[in-house]
Amino acid sequence: MHSEEGGAEVVSDRMAMLLAQLDGGGAADGADGLSHLASATVAVIMGVDGICAGVGAGPAGTVAAWGGEAVSTEVEDLQFTLGEGPSRDAAATGVPVLTPDLADALVRWPVFAPAAMGLGARALFVFPLRIGAIGVGTMLAHRSAPGALTAGQIADALALADAVTLALLHRQWSAPEGTERPGPGWAQPVTYRAEVHQATGMVSVQLGVNLAEALVRLRAHTWAQDRLLADVAADVVARRLRFGDLDF
Numbered sequence: 001m002h003s004e005e006g007g008a009e010v011v012s013d014r015m016a017m018l019l020a021q022l023d024g025g026g027a028a029d030g031a032d033g034l035s036h037l038a039s040a041t042v043a044v045i046m047g048v049d050g051i052c053a054g055v056g057a058g059p060a061g062t063v064a065a066w067g068g069e070a071v072s073t074e075v076e077d078l079q080f081t082l083g084e085g086p087s088r089d090a091a092a093t094g095v096p097v098l099t100p101d102l103a104d105a106l107v108r109w110p111v112f113a114p115a116a117m118g119l120g121a122r123a124l125f126v127f128p129l130r131i132g133a134i135g136v137g138t139m140l141a142h143r144s145a146p147g148a149l150t151a152g153q154i155a156d157a158l159a160l161a162d163a164v165t166l167a168l169l170h171r172q173w174s175a176p177e178g179t180e181r182p183g184p185g186w187a188q189p190v191t192y193r194a195e196v197h198q199a200t201g202m203v204s205v206q207l208g209v210n211l212a213e214a215l216v217r218l219r220a221h222t223w224a225q226d227r228l229l230a231d232v233a234a235d236v237v238a239r240r241l242r243f244g245d246l247d248f
Contacts, residue, residue: 078119122142
């Protein structure tokens, strides 16, 4: 149950207990407390069907770092492929993007919104992961049916976002020197998306266009073929696909 003090909603008892476990697990002998935080349990407390978090706040998009629920992670991949969506907006603005019904967001995200609904997500709630003015990533929760979060659920989500941010930073700081993907579940966006950037450069040369246009072409081909951007990029880098041979 949520309680109010001076009109401000506070974190629920169940979420407070989970966050205490997360803090304790992360502090013990350098252990990764986040790996012990079950996203399914968190989703039940927040009244959503799935939740995940990703690191990264720039054009390279986010990389899954916590939570493996299928629809949530597929929605994140979809945003990276299409180049639009609430996670990108939340990372850019530093404020939560709450969408109780994606059917009402067709103008804002004309390509992403219907595609996300096709995956089974009808409501999306994205919270930026930040330390002051520094963006770390985003946390995304979804519902399969329309519906807004209550004030108490938003309070829980904000507290969870702060805790996840610290836990992800702990993973990065405790990683061995020179490790490309330090620790299970943690990935550095620049490294993880390196193949996409490499493919973008190759497409730029093949078509004689700038990098921004090359990425647009790469994404357009990906969407037309109903594939993941990472898979198409792998084909370009391996020279199984050459954009100079395609008929646009």
